[in-house]
Amino acid sequence: MARRQETSSGVKKWFLKEAGKLWPVADGSISFRKSPCMRERCSICDSGGHGAHLLQGRLNGKRFTVYVPGELAGKVEKAVERGRAMQHLVMEAGERYTKALKRERQQKQERTKARRR
Numbered sequence: 001m002a003r004r005q006e007t008s009s010g011v012k013k014w015f016l017k018e019a020g021k022l023w024p025v026a027d028g029s030i031s032f033r034k035s036p037c038m039r040e041r042c043s044i045c046d047s048g049g050h051g052a053h054l055l056q057g058r059l060n061g062k063r064f065t066v067y068v069p070g071e072l073a074g075k076v077e078k079a080v081e082r083g084r085a086m087q088h089l090v091m092e093a094g095e096r097y098t099k100a101l102k103r104e105r106q107q108k109q110e111r112t113k114a115r116r117r
Contacts, residue, residue, distance in 0.1 A: 006096060006099070006100045006103075007100055007104065008097055008100045008101050008104060010100070011093060011096045011097045011100050012097075014093075014096075015089065015093040018089055019086065019089060022082045022085055022086050022089070023082070024075075024078075024079045024082065025079055025082045025083040025085075025086050026055065026057075026076060026079035026080045026082075026083045027057050027080070027083045027087075028055055028056050028057025028058070028064075028080060028083075029055070029056055029057065029080060030053060030054065030055050030056075030068060030073065030076050030077050030080055031053070031054055031056065032051060032052070032053050032054075032073075033051070033052055033054060034048050034049035034050065034051050034052075035049050035050060035052070036049050036050070037049075037050055051070075052067060052068075053067070053068040053069070053070060053072075053073040053076070054066065054067060054068060055068050055076055055080070
């Protein structure tokens with residue numbers, strides 16, 4: 001379907017198809033942190049600290065932090081990247097949907113004017 005002639009329902013179908021390709025998604029950021037533990041004379045702490053991957057973000061206006069096991073860090077990182085792609089997709093969908101609604105409104109007004117003549 002040509003974008004120029006897109007309808008609002010066409011935009012919905014396009015969005016749902018594209019959004020389905022992005023799963024799994026996550027919002028926030030993933031990081032690797034090193035910090036000391038509570039044990040005295042810990043050899044790992046002496047060499048820089050214990051490492052941990054963390055997913056951080058905001059939900060309902062509150063910050064959250066979730067520990068991510070090392071073997072899952074790659075998957076979560078890809079989900080965060082897809083989450084950014086999803087945000088871009090939402091922005092594009094908003095633009096295309098609004099333009100389609102305006103076009104449909106204009107076509108309806110033109111049909112109404114044609115009937116009055």
